[in-house]
Amino acid sequence: MNGLFITLEGPEGAGKTTQIRYLEHYLQDKNISYISLRDPGGTRIGQQVRELLLHPDLTEMGTITELLLYSASRAQLVTEKIRPALESGKVVICDRYIDSTMVYQGFAGSIPANIVESINQVAIQYILPIRTYVLDLPWEIGEQRIQERGSAKDRIEQKSREYHQRVREGYQQLAESQQDRIRLLDGTLPKADLFSVIRSDLEHLIRKHPFNGEMDG
Ligand code: T5A
Numbered sequence: 001m002n003g004l005f006i007t008l009e010g011p012e013g014a015g016k017t018t019q020i021r022y023l024e025h026y027l028q029d030k031n032i033s034y035i036s037l038r039d040p041g042g043t044r045i046g047q048q049v050r051e052l053l054l055h056p057d058l059t060e061m062g063t064i065t066e067l068l069l070y071s072a073s074r075a076q077l078v079t080e081k082i083r084p085a086l087e088s089g090k091v092v093i094c095d096r097y098i099d100s101t102m103v104y105q106g107f108a109g110s111i112p113a114n115i116v117e118s119i120n121q122v123a124i125q126y127i128l129p130i131r132t133y134v135l136d137l138p139w140e141i142g143e144q145r146i147q148e149r150g151s152a153k154d155r156i157e158q159k160s161r162e163y164h165q166r167v168r169e170g171y172q173q174l175a176e177s178q179q180d181r182i183r184l185l186d187g188t189l190p191k192a193d194l195f196s197v198i199r200s201d202l203e204h205l206i207r208k209h210p211f212n213g214e215m216d217g
Contacts, residue, residue: 003086004209005127006202007097010135011168012157013142013149014187015194016095019135022195023093023202032206034091035081039100040073043080049073054154061155063109067116070101071123078127086127098124099132099174099182104156107170108163128181131205133198134171135187139164142187 006023008016020036027034040050052058053069074097085092098120106116139161146157175184185197 001083001086002089003092004090004206005082005086005092005094005129005131006205007094007099007129007132008135009096009099009103009132009171010187011137011139011142011164011171013145014135014137015145015191016135018191019133019195019198020093020095022191023198026195026199026202027091032091033089034093035085036093036095037077037081038095039077039097040070042077042094043073045076046073049076054156056152056155056158058155059158063105063111066109067101067105067111067119070105071119074098074101074120075123075125078124082127083125094129097129097132099134099171102174103167103170107173108166130181130209131201132182133201134175134182134184135194136168136171136175136184137187139168 008019010016024034024036039046040053041047049069049072053061053066053073077094082092082094101120102113102116105111106113142164143161146153172184175182183201185194187194189197
């Protein structure tokens, strides 16, 4: 597959969506063909599963159910969108992917890592990102950003402070154990400064990898 698969990860309010907007503008400026997706979601089926997963009233949902539903949405996303885009040589940007499940359902939700990994593998059909940017930030800052956003909290955002602190710790450990793929970045940096770090790494990646996309300049 000739495409380039990039994912963004991080705790609540880390700024992934913001960085993805910067990435999209950058790729448009460079005339690089890309697709931008979110997980869960990104397909008709995935969107419905997303609504189920994040519905604030479904508080009885167990962690195993979460694991299976997130994986189901992801399986559809890989089949319908990610694999075809990578096969046609596009850059694929995805807001969250397998690492979210490792951290939210595994590390913070206490499902053993080997079980999360096995289910993830079934869902992703060996398709792994070449680079993952984890935007790291303290719970207090993410929480403040969500409050300022003003909309109601979804089911996962409503989980305890301890749960979300475990999420942050899980990402830090994952980044430490997979340094080839994962870059742990300071999510408290000003938006544009953070994007400069991502852009310079991405430019390096685009130059290094056999990839169908064009890059001028
Ligand atoms: N989940 C997901 C699992 O439990 N398991 C899984 O397997 C998967 C895939 C998904 C939820 O599902 C969970 C994780 C999530 O809880 P979601 O809608 O994708 O839900 O939720 P989030 O990813 O948390 O999306 P958010 O929109 O809440 O956060 P973002 O995208 O990280 O943040 P963003 O860019 O929208 O920014 C939030 C606010 O902060 C400001 C922005 O302007 C915005 O107001 N901001 C900054 N402010 C100062 N400095 C910066 N650098 C800033 N960057 C952004």
